Amino acid sequence: MTTKHMLDEHLLQTILANQEDGHRPLLFAHATVRTMDPLIGDLPDSDVLLVGSEIVGVGPGLHTAAEDDRALVVDCSGLTIAPAVIDTVGMAGLRVRRDRVGTLTPGNPATFGVVDSAGPGPVELLVWHAADAVAIVADGVVQQWNRRPLSAPADAAGPTATPVVSPYLGTWVDETGFVHQALTADGRYDETRGGRPHAYQGSFWLDADRIVYRDDLGFWAYGQFRDGVLHHAGYVFHRR
Template identity: 50%
Template sequence: MSKTHPAFTTGGLAAVRTRADRPLLLTNATVHTFDPLIGVMCDADVLIGGSVIVGIGPGIVTAAEDDDAVVIDASDTVILPARLDVGTALGTVERGSGAGTLAPGSDASFVVVASDHAPDLPAVLHAAYARHDLLLAVLKDGQPTHWAGEHLGGASTASLQPESVAVDPRRVGVWVDTEDFLHQELTAGGRYDETRGGRPHAFQGRYWVDGDRIDYLDDLGFWAFGRFIGDTLHHAGYTMHQQASR
């Protein structure tokens, strides 16, 4: 009788967290490696040593006990890189040299989704990159950052949704560039209003603040961004300072 292994459950997470320096093996998954030599593998195992993909393909699980590996049952799941890099396919990036593919030697950074949500490649990509609620697991450099619906730390954009408001009260006010050309008002309600060269309401829209980054969605439909560095706001080539409240 084959041994039963934990899956993408709290029990599986506990096993992964206690692995220390032991290898981690995900078994029996469909793996989109995005590597031009390997391609897609079905009923495949993914072996992780430290932060690197060590092996990939069927049959690796037979040596799991010899290697004292922690094994996770990945049946009925699809695994693909956490980041895609077309440079590998074009030959401008060395195979297995980092993120972007799941070839042996690549970073062990990948996402796992249920096969039910991934009948074909477009569906896989949509589930993995646009539907964080469908993710069974995310690993970065061999360490889980998301598992069984739980975010385990690190940066999260779960609160940054189009319908939400993400405002930092410290940033609310009028920001003026060094040449007094651009005036940008950030309101407490998550709206911005730009005056350019004395022309009022040149651009208006919504904004979201995420740490030191600010994202703009103009009412015309385009996106832009800026970065807070110390007491300055850098946006579209302008350096702005916050105007003192009157």
């Protein structure tokens, strides 16, 4: 049986208080870090240092200065850290709107997931089974801890009070019938996976042929409409 790692539960309240009115750095230490940056690659037994909403350091040995910097240290031994911003369009070499989408590199937003190293691939888990992540951090804010969501779901009114008007609204079904994704005029999406309703829910934004998702758990994903077909996270969807 695979051991499910847990993070320090007592540390959580200190982290949450620091997010409200503190200025101490937050260090996720001793993890395998999947930076998704081709120049940096994967880093064993390494650390990710956050200040506010930004990553300021990635690599081995950052924890040695943590006490001097009064950082809050999260021991991630046996865990893997990977970006929770996964741009399938960009990873496929297609048009993207910003550089280094979804990489854990200094200067980028502190948006990532912490998963068991012995489980499924970390990127695949964060895209398809984010509820199983040990922790999720979005723009430096802890959204999930020990597989428990910390924030209430986004307002059902969606990202704006203005109803979405688009030919892309409706229900989209992948070619296998496994995933059903409903895009509604209130700016919300609701996914059914393998017959499991409400597997993922959140807000979405449309920009021409591009769709941006923000799940209620705090992670982001992207897709693109081409010739009336939705390409998202390796799936091809047709509107039903």
